[in-house]
Amino acid sequence: MKDLVLYDKKRRTFIVAFGGGVIGDLAGFIASIYKRGVPYIQVPTTLLAQVDSSIGGKTAVDLSEGKNLLGAFYQPRLVLSDTGFLKSLDAGQLKSGLAEVIKYGIIKDASFFAYLEKRYRDVLSLKPSVLAFIVKRSSDIKAKIIEKDEREEKGLRTILNFGHTIGHAIETAGNYRQYNHGQAIALGMLVASALSKKLGYINDSIKQRIENLIKSVGLPTRIKNIPLHRVIKAHYQDKKFKGAKNRFVLIQGIGKTRITEDVPLSLIKETIKNYSS
Numbered sequence: 001m002k003d004l005v006l007y008d009k010k011r012r013t014f015i016v017a018f019g020g021g022v023i024g025d026l027a028g029f030i031a032s033i034y035k036r037g038v039p040y041i042q043v044p045t046t047l048l049a050q051v052d053s054s055i056g057g058k059t060a061v062d063l064s065e066g067k068n069l070l071g072a073f074y075q076p077r078l079v080l081s082d083t084g085f086l087k088s089l090d091a092g093q094l095k096s097g098l099a100e101v102i103k104y105g106i107i108k109d110a111s112f113f114a115y116l117e118k119r120y121r122d123v124l125s126l127k128p129s130v131l132a133f134i135v136k137r138s139s140d141i142k143a144k145i146i147e148k149d150e151r152e153e154k155g156l157r158t159i160l161n162f163g164h165t166i167g168h169a170i171e172t173a174g175n176y177r178q179y180n181h182g183q184a185i186a187l188g189m190l191v192a193s194a195l196s197k198k199l200g201y202i203n204d205s206i207k208q209r210i211e212n213l214i215k216s217v218g219l220p221t222r223i224k225n226i227p228l229h230r231v232i233k234a235h236y237q238d239k240k241f242k243g244a245k246n247r248f249v250l251i252q253g254i255g256k257t258r259i260t261e262d263v264p265l266s267l268i269k270e271t272i273k274n275y276s277s
């Protein structure tokens, strides 16, 4: 705790969250309860933290009973993202963050998606100007959504969950070891795109573009060694579900989402199966 807490000249306490998403969530949560709340600053050092977890003011820590069980909505005073930190990140971590970046293009910005299709190699080789652009664009997209629905009360934040219903289920069914978050989300986005196609919301070429980009950046396109029934069981935990009704964030095009309830279980199973090997 002492390491987290700093003082300014007037000896007012503040906290600096310097690290990846785990540190950001922990430090943000401590800031929300220490002395009933002290200011904090996010200095995210992973791509995932720079484009996602440092923005939006959700803070949380896990309990042995489950993930994110303690937490609060508590906004940082500042988010300072320096893409120079990403140089020491391992490739798997970089790609995990990239899955969320691709998500922003799919849910909100077709031209950003097209930019990623053209420039993904420069992202992987850590070209500074390209990294700066994708972090800025992703942060702006997330911040704009959060501004309209800070406490997740209006359902607008839901679209940030694209790919996460089945993605989280894959993460859980693989005991959090088989796939990291971004890899699981990439697979979840493939399933969500395929469901969108099966329901007639998008054509095959859009689905194919999404699949091609995910494959090109080196994220997985097949769910390996996880039995279908485990993914199905885990997907019922999704917090978007209302009673017996499931609820998916699907797409009508790149940059345009469509929330759909009551997707038939047979269709979900068939789609996950198509992506399993």
Ligand SMILES: NC(=O)c1ccc[n+]([C@@H]2O[C@H](COP(=O)([O-])OP(=O)(O)OC[C@H]3O[C@@H](n4cnc5c(N)ncnc54)[C@H](O)[C@@H]3O)[C@@H](O)[C@H]2O)c1
Binding pocket: 019, 020, 021, 022, 023, 025, 045, 046, 047, 048, 049, 052, 053, 054, 055, 056, 057, 058, 059, 060, 085, 086, 087, 088, 089, 090, 093, 096
């Ligand atoms: N609050 C939110 O809105 C939100 C959103 C998404 C994810 N999360 C949370 O974020 C966490 C995942 O975040 P993450 O992917 O950043 O993982 P992480 O914080 O575990 O960091 C991944 C690894 O990278 C190391 N690392 C961090 N910065 C580095 C750097 N610059 N160079 C080399 N290594 C570095 C860390 O020590 C760690 O081993 C999860 O706990 C998830 O629940 C929160």
Ligand SMILES: [Zn+2]
Binding pocket: 100, 164, 181, 185
């Ligand atoms: Zn995510």
